[in-house]
Amino acid sequence: MIVLTALLGLLAAVLLLPTVSDLLSLFRLARGKRSSAQPPAEPPRxxxxxxxxxxxxxxxxxxxxxxxxxxxxxxxxxxxxxxxxxxxxxxxxxxxxxxxxxxxxxxxxxxxxxxxxxxxxxxxxxxxxxxxxxxxxxxxxxxxxxxxxxxxxxxxxxxxxxxxxxxxxxxxxxxxxxxxxxxxxxxxxxxxxxxxxxxxxxxxxxxxxxxxxxxxxxxxxxxxxxxxxxxxxxxxxxxxxxxxxxxxxxxxxLEQSSTQRRRWTAGKVTVLWRHVGSLLRSRNIGLAQKLDAVAELTHPGPVMHLSLVMVLAGVTAILRPPGAEWLLIVLTASLIRLTIYTVAGLAVQSQPLRAAGAFALLPFYLVWRVGTAVAALKQVGDKPWLRTARD
Incomplete structure (x- = not known):
């Protein structure tokens, strides 16, 4: 059970990374906004x-x-x-x-x-x-x-x-x-x-x-x-x-989107595998940038994030490994960023309530998205580029 706790803890920590990085960014922002660059004398070519x-x-x-x-x-x-x-x-x-x-x-x-x-x-x-x-x-x-x-x-x-x-x-x-x-x-x-x-x-x-x-x-x-x-x-x-x-x-x-989502997932996993080591060893960037880049490269996307939280929380609740309460807290905390940004994205729509209605598709989309993620594992590595189907 200790091994299970370690594995669940690692996955929960990865899911929490984007929230941690954004919280650190908010602290930095409170200390002062960056100065904006002046436009060049001539428009760029x-x-x-x-x-x-x-x-x-x-x-x-x-x-x-x-x-x-x-x-x-x-x-x-x-x-x-x-x-x-x-x-x-x-x-x-x-x-x-x-x-x-x-x-x-x-x-x-x-x-x-x-x-x-x-x-x-x-x-x-x-x-x-x-x-x-x-x-x-x-x-x-x-x-x-x-x-x-x-x-x-x-x-x-x-x-x-x-x-x-x-x-x-x-x-x-x-x-x-x-x-x-x-x-x-x-x-x-x-x-x-x-x-x-x-x-x-x-x-x-x-x-x-x-x-x-x-x-x-x-x-x-x-x-x-x-x-x-x-x-x-x-x-x-x-x-x-x-x-x-x-x-x-x-x-x-979903049929049209399938090729695209599989390509994105497989490609991102390939990039993470090949480049995360050199990114973490880089002397050209600071710790904050390394943390944020790893958070971006490991982030599975909002829908897959929610799917993983549900699965991991279910496993934790059923098997009750040591530290289960803390695991559930971390998994729940990882949803804070996702929830805030989604609500903010709805708020700026011309018809927020109508846009919110689109999320009625979410339960079906969750299941479909997990399926495409599993299928994407076959494309990890140097696979040929596939065009997204359109009407």
């Missing part, structure tokens, strides 16, 4: 990269949103038509973007396509590279929001990755609430105390000095989490930029 695999239905609207930005003519939009078998390249050019065509069946996938494109383009002509998914609409003020935060070439940013179809289904509404909880509250707190925000694939902005110094070395199926781990280890600042909005199509059904 931006290169928007849009990796696209068979995206003929979505690519034109994405390109048009990029070209319609209310921003000085100091940006370029480039589509990477990666192993496409449709009209993606032609439609991208017709919409006004430059287009690179890549055909490499041996090395498929978004991370490889981006790495290849970065070798084909004159990065020295730009201050930052922004990765945009092909199903995305970029806000007209995106560039101006990025220009307002000071010099960008030596930093990385994550834009507010919002939901384009928030009212389609209960699933998309729930995703909208959780996105608001993250970007408006959780990541904003990190920004205010100088901790790195996660990179989330769509809307990643990477300064060209960062790329020149550290390169693009993320090739797992969760390249965003791998970049977060690598850049954090190397001391690169990664800031959440909630003022820069982009809107992407959220999966409307």
């Amino acid at each position: 931006l290169l928007f990269l849009v990796p696209a695999h068979n995206e003929e239905r979505m690519i034109e609207s994405c390109v048009r949103s990029l070209l319609n930005q209310q921003y000085p003519e100091r940006f370029t939009a480039v589509v990477i038509a990666d192993n496409c078998e449709d009209q993606t390249a032609g439609r991208a050019r017709r919409a006004g973007a430059q287009c690179l065509e890549r055909n490499d069946g041996n090395l498929p996938g978004k991370p490889r396509a981006i790495a290849w494109a970065l070798t084909q383009l004159p990065l020295q002509q730009y201050d930052a590279v922004i990765i945009i998914d092909a199903d995305t609409i970029v806000d007209a003020q995106f560039g101006n929001a990025l220009a307002s935060v000071g010099p960008v070439s030596g930093r990385a940013f994550q834009a507010y990755f919002d939901v384009r179809n928030p009212h389609d289904t209960l699933l998309t509404t729930m995703a909208t609430v959780l996105a608001a909880a993250n970007y408006r509250f959780a990541y904003a707190l990190k920004r205010n105390v100088g901790l790195n925000a996660p990179l989330l694939g769509n809307g990643m902005c990477i300064g060209t000095q960062v790329l020149e110094r550290h390169g693009w070395k993320a090739f797992t199926i969760a390249e965003d989490w791998e970049l977060y781990a690598l850049y954090t280890t190397q001391g690169v600042p990664i800031e959440s930029l909630e003022e820069a909005h982009l809107y992407a199509q959220e999966a409307r059904s």
Whole structure:
């Protein structure tokens, strides 16, 4: 039973890490907010990269949103038509973007396509590279929001990755609430105390000095989490930029979402396994950043977090190992952060009560999410990237 207590205690402590890190951040915030950087004299020169695999239905609207930005003519939009078998390249050019065509069946996938494109383009002509998914609409003020935060070439940013179809289904509404909880509250707190925000694939902005110094070395199926781990280890600042909005199509059904969730889970486990050691040994970052990064990399997501708490609490209550009361207290405490952020995310919705109704799906979603997490274990390691199905 002592072994069981130790195992349950370790899992409970991991689940508590995000709450502990945020509490420490609140103490730091109370001691004084960071000073904001002054905008540069000239707006940064931006290169928007849009990796696209068979995206003929979505690519034109994405390109048009990029070209319609209310921003000085100091940006370029480039589509990477990666192993496409449709009209993606032609439609991208017709919409006004430059287009690179890549055909490499041996090395498929978004991370490889981006790495290849970065070798084909004159990065020295730009201050930052922004990765945009092909199903995305970029806000007209995106560039101006990025220009307002000071010099960008030596930093990385994550834009507010919002939901384009928030009212389609209960699933998309729930995703909208959780996105608001993250970007408006959780990541904003990190920004205010100088901790790195996660990179989330769509809307990643990477300064060209960062790329020149550290390169693009993320090739797992969760390249965003791998970049977060690598850049954090190397001391690169990664800031959440909630003022820069982009809107992407959220999966409307559990079937559509399944591939995506399995990829995220397997990729994150792979990144954690490969990089947590070097992150903890890094001399480029302090203890607070190490704690927060480990909390992010081990966090299973809000729904899986709740599922794990329920399972672990059930095991503890039934088997009653030594220290059961303390285990239950820690597990319950781990839900404080999750609950506060979810309520805050609901509060900023235009119709909070309607949005709250979407959580009626939660019991079914909990069971489904556990199933996808188990299935994801088969994808851990260097597995091929799989595209999310769409209507």
